[in-house]
Amino acid sequence: MTGKGFDTTAGDPAKYNDQYLEEYEGISLKDMALSLWGYRTIIVALTLVAALLIGGIGAYAYLLQKKQDITRLRFRLDFDGVEKNQYPNGGKFSTSDLLATPVINSVYDANDLKRYLSLAEFRSSLAVLQSNDKVRLLEYEYAAKLDDRKLSVDQRSRLEAEFLEKKKNLMVPIFDLVLSGGSNVLSIPPTLRSKVLQDILSGWAEYADRVKGANKYQISLVSKNILSKEELEAEDYLVVVDMLRVAISRIVNDLDKLREIPGSANFRLQGSGVSLSDLKYRLQDVDKFKVSPLLGIIRLGGIAKSDDVTKVYLQHCVFELKMKEEDATARERVYESSLANYGQGRRSVLDGIDGGAGAVAGSASNPLIPGVPTTIPQLGETFLNSIVKMARENLDAKFRQEITQNLIKEALEKVVISSDLKFYERLLSELTASASQGDGSSVISTVRSKVVSTVEQVYKSIMQSIDELNAIYNGLSKASLNPSGTLFTVTEPVIISQDRSLTLKKAAVYVVLAWVLVEGFILIGVLIANSFRRKEE
Structure with a gap:
């Protein structure tokens, strides 16, 4: 059999392979090389012209491009957690926070x-x-080392671990705040541009502390807004005293939150020397010696601005607490049912496993080795499913723990609700009994004035306690989270420079790529011209 341009029926196979590599479908690589060599003078001339032309165009584009004014302020972030993209309080941090809308607008x-x-x-x-x-x-250094193909797997892993460790040590959070743009930015005076960048950093630090609480623990505390003096003066006596009692309870709960902060037990306010324990004991004394006696005076003496309003308030409290008690009971039953159903399912799994084990034990024993079955037991699908379920023991334990914790939480909440319910029901019954007896006593007016003055004293004590609570919170946050109180440090003065959008390195790369592309067109053009010339001959 004879192919075009070579013979496949005779000759050495190696010679055939060489001939096949040189020719394919009538195209000779040797002829192509000879054709290019014949036009070498033209190719060199065109290459030089193309190089000069492309180089000139590149130089023209690089030198005549518009320069851009860039104002740069270099700074370092100095708070703990920045390497994890977190504020000192654990909140999420991002460099985009520096350019937050409130900061930029301000x-x-x-x-x-x-x-x-x-x-x-x-x-x-x-x-x-x-x-x-x-x-x-460091990245350039280790990139060259890792490019070595002779590295073994262990050596490569060791280099990668070494690189990551060194990179972690060198990861100093240094950033540049850059202001760049066209003619409008250029019209801003240089001194004002410097001030703007510094104002952005200062504004971000204030915004991060005030809005995001960067230097404060993520703990919500009560403020003075929980009580309004105008509202206390407008409400009935029993309602007012109840509001004071609830406010004290909330402050005590917040004190317990602060006690979980490290170092809180020994922390004292400067000047007054008040600690968390002092504050808690004082509030408990106010509740015991002032608020509770006021409730006794009001309910036993039937003192009220309006008996009907007071009764309606107590009736509503009783109704609301009964609803909450029913909800807590319903949730408690749901958790109990879930735990019981889960336990039943677990027992079914264990029974299946025990049955499988019994089947194995009940099979025929090996006479040579007593207790060992003569045949390998067949593992059914049910038994395998049981094994898979048992492998999830950790997840099962976590599920049971969560159910139990929720059940305990609901039970404790129900205890508190029941206690409050009994309290309001007793208040309502005693207030109704005292009102039916009628007052008409000349002592009522004196008692009312005593109630008003005591309410004023309790209100002032609560406001003072809230101030001291927040002062302790701020002091603990400053001492534990960010003692320096600074989020950043400017490492270099403001630098104003003129940069080109097209750098010299990029321009050189573009010139080389363009030259390679044009050179390819030149070679293809020479080959096409040579092909036409041969056809004409």
């Missing part, structure tokens, strides 16, 4: 930047860039 208005550019232009001209030359050098 700086824009404070510096009256509307004279130079719009708010949208100002926002788009800002950027936060991380700068760490040591990390980049």
Whole structure:
């Protein structure tokens, strides 16, 4: 059999392979090389012309491009947790927080930047860039080491672990706050540009502390807004005293939250020396010696601005607590039912496993080895499913623990609700009994004035306790989370420079790529021209 351009029926197979590599479908690689060699003078000339032309165009584009003014402020983040993208209080941190809308709007208005550019232009001209030359050098160093193909798997793993460890040590949180843009940004005076960048950092630090609580523990505490003096004066006596009692209970609960902070047991306010224990005991004394006696005086003496209003209030409290008690009971039953059903399912699994084990034990024994079956037991699907379920023991234990914890929580909540329910029911019954006896006593007015003065004293004590509570909270946060109180440090003065959008390195890369592309077109053109010339011949 004879193919075009070579013979497959005769000759050496090796010679056939060489011939096949040189020719394929009538195209000779040797002829192509000879054709290019014949046009070498033209190719060299065109290559030089293309190189000069492309180089000239690249130089023209690089030198005549518009320069961009860039104002840069380098700073370092100094708070714990930044390497985990967290604020000192554990909240999520991102460099985009520095350019948060409230911060940008405040700086824009404070510096009256509307004279130079719009708010949208100002926002788009800002950027936060991380700068760490040591990390980049380390990456280049280990990239060269890891490119070695002779490395074994262990050596490569060791190098990677070494790189990650060194990179972690070099990861200093240094950033650049950059202001760049066109003519509008350029119209801003350099001194004002420097001030704007510094104001952004200061505004972010204030925003992070005030809004995100960066330097404070994530604990919600009561404020003075829980009680209004005007509302206390407008409400009935029993309602007022009940509001004071609830407020004291809430403050005591917040005190218990603060006691979980490390170092809180020994912390005292400067000046007054008040501690969490002092504050808690004082509030408990106020509740015991002032608030509770007031409730006794009101319910036994039937003192009220309006008996009907007081009764309606107590009746509503009783009704609301009964509803809560029913809800707590229903949730408690749900958890109990879930735990019981789960336990029943677990017992079924264990019974299945015991049955499988009994089947194995009941099989024929090996006479040579007593107790060992003569045949291998067949593992059925049910038995295998039981084994899979048993493998989930950790998940099962976690599920049971969560159900039990929820059940205990609901039971404790129900105890509190029941206690409050009995309290309000007793208040209602005693107030109704005292009101039926009628007052008409000349002592009532004196008792009322005593109630009013005591309420005023309790109110002032509660407000003072709230102030001291928040002061202790702020002191603990400052001492434990961020003692320095600073979130950043400016490491270099503001730098104003003119940069090109097209760097010299990028321009060189583009020139080389363009030259390679044109050179390919030149070679293809020479081959096509040579092909036409041969056809004409």
